[in-house]
Amino acid sequence: MSTTLSPTPRTQISRGKNRAVPDRERLHAFLGDALVAHLGVTVGSGEDAHPVVLPTAYGFDLDGPDAGGSLYLHGSVAAGWLAKALERDVCVTITELDGLVAARSGFHHSMNYRSAVVIGRPRLVEEPDEREHALALVVDQMIPGRWATLRPATRKELAATAVLALPLAEASMKARAEGPVDDPEDIEAGIWAGVIPIHRVADAPVTAEDAQGAPPEDVVRRATGLGAAAECSPR
Structure with a gap:
């Protein structure tokens, strides 16, 4: 498997290339640290088609059966977006905010962050062992080791829960971890600037x-x- 990111034009970073993270191992580390993903999917059809972005918990398995590893998302089988997510490619974003960057002008204010984008065609996980494994990963992403302390899922619960797997192959990551970047004349004006760290x-x-x-x-x-x-x- 390739150790580089942005393997396709869809995930190739065109702006802010200096903040691009080319190392796939850093993406893996970031996925292990974050907690919330946002799934972007197009629902409806024809003139009624529109995008929906949904926050969701996630789990991942670098040795999963999908190209580049598997990113697992879960939802209700009754959710209207589920069928549409299986019909076309989706976009998943994961972001962690690390700081507020206070510059000397509004234009140069920014944020320190880590952010990943994954694009691909998800599949419905139907094999029982993989479904249980995926749900365990989602729970343990929030609280490591928690799944092993819980009672087994019931048939009713499993029947009501859908699990999607998205390949991790087509992904990109950006990160910013620095102070403000100001124009020389603004620095000379003597206005305070700096970073306000944000911690979870x-x-x-x-x-x-x-x-x-x-x-x-x-x-x-x-x-x-x-x-x-x-x-x-x-x-």
Whole structure:
């Protein structure tokens, strides 16, 4: 498998090439760090056709059966966008905001970020073992190790849940991690400029009123970043 990104004109970065990330391994690392994907799909037909962008949890398997690995998305089998997503190519974007860049002019204000775009034709995952594996990846993307602590999914739940797999082969990634870029005359004007870092922070888990027993250690580690010794807050 190629270790470079942007293998096709559809994912070739044309603007801001200095922020392009050509290394596929960095994309993989980013996918492991982020939490939310946005799926863009065209619904309707004829004059009524229109784009819809949907936020969704995701999981991924670099050894999955699709070209470049498999990006898994899930949704309700009753969702109107599901059938349309299988009829034509879709676009999935994943973004993490790392900072607000305050420049000396409005024109040069920016953001520090990591962002990936994946384009391709998804397939419906129907093989039972792959479906269960994909759903486990989605849950564990949010809270690593959580799936193993849960009861098995019921037939009713599985029947109501659709899983899509999108090849990771056709993808691009951009990142910005720097301070403001200002014109020399603006710098001389003496206006403050800098970066306001943005971090994703979670509080200690809030225990449900009807919960029994201690939370699994992996829940605490992921949710707080403080290690297994972190305590849960009562509801």
